[in-house]
Amino acid sequence: MSFLQISNPAMARRLFLGGSGLSLSGAAVALLAGKHALAAASPAGSTANDVQIINTALGAELEAIAAYQLGAQSQLLQKPVLELALGFQGHHKEHAQTLAKVVEQLGGKPVTAKPAYNFPVDQLKTQADVLRFAARLEQGAVSAYLGAVPLFADRALAKAAASILGDEAMHWAILRQALGEVPVPSAFMS
């Protein structure tokens, strides 16, 4: 049975991930394996630039993880939305783990999470406030990855960044939908 024919999204996802071998961790492993060979052939300057780009992205991912943690602990999110937020946080954790490993593979030092983030906690009073806050971060993440993709010296890394961009865009669309906004506001992202 195709996962596309299953109406239950969770079951469909399990079948897709289990049956196809295209899990996120599998993609990450492939990325890391490819990077190791490519890094050796790249000029030092371009590798250093790629490390800088990935570290900036990693910093944003770590902040997103912290932001979703704040939302999850705020007691403002009702159960279906809370599960959604924790799911998105899980994606960001996977992104961060993969990016950190790539930085190490390239000989760099991955940035780490800040001891504390100065989120505007006083402005988060309702579930919608939390969702709007998360949506802003996701929209910005899409734009950040979009702005990073053309900068990579290594096209494999550009492809990996584009893969993450797609995930962030889905987060943004679903958060907009949850807020009652048009989920996909335009044909192009910028």
Added chain:
Amino acid sequence: MWARASGRLWCQVLIAGLAAAASITAVAGPGQQAPDVLRGEQLYGRCMGCHAPAYDSVGPRHCGLFGRRAGSLPGYAFSAAMKAQPWVWNAATLDRFLAAPLAAVPGTSMTYDGIADARERRDLIAYLRALDASPQCRAASPAKHQE
């Protein structure tokens, strides 16, 4: 989303933007449309993965940006390249930087391709300039705004 900000905030930002429009005209150039602060606010959504107006994020905060020396905001860990920049942020330096950050300041941590459209840059810069009059920036730096 910013599009749902309070009406008071919008008005204050808009008024500040209009007040600043005359000084931005030099950057807009003769015959060009005046910058659109509200469109700049929408464009600012692109920045919010790494920046916030009133607090440091992956990138530094933007309240108080105009007139600040590049790489000088206390408490934020700028790249060596940015700290070495002699620039003071104004419409002209921001326009140059936002067009192609890595070309303008090689080694900057702002690993972003840039905003190629000059009109978009003008609108975004107009918003950044107007931001200082917003309640969130005033709350973040009350002493400065009481002067």
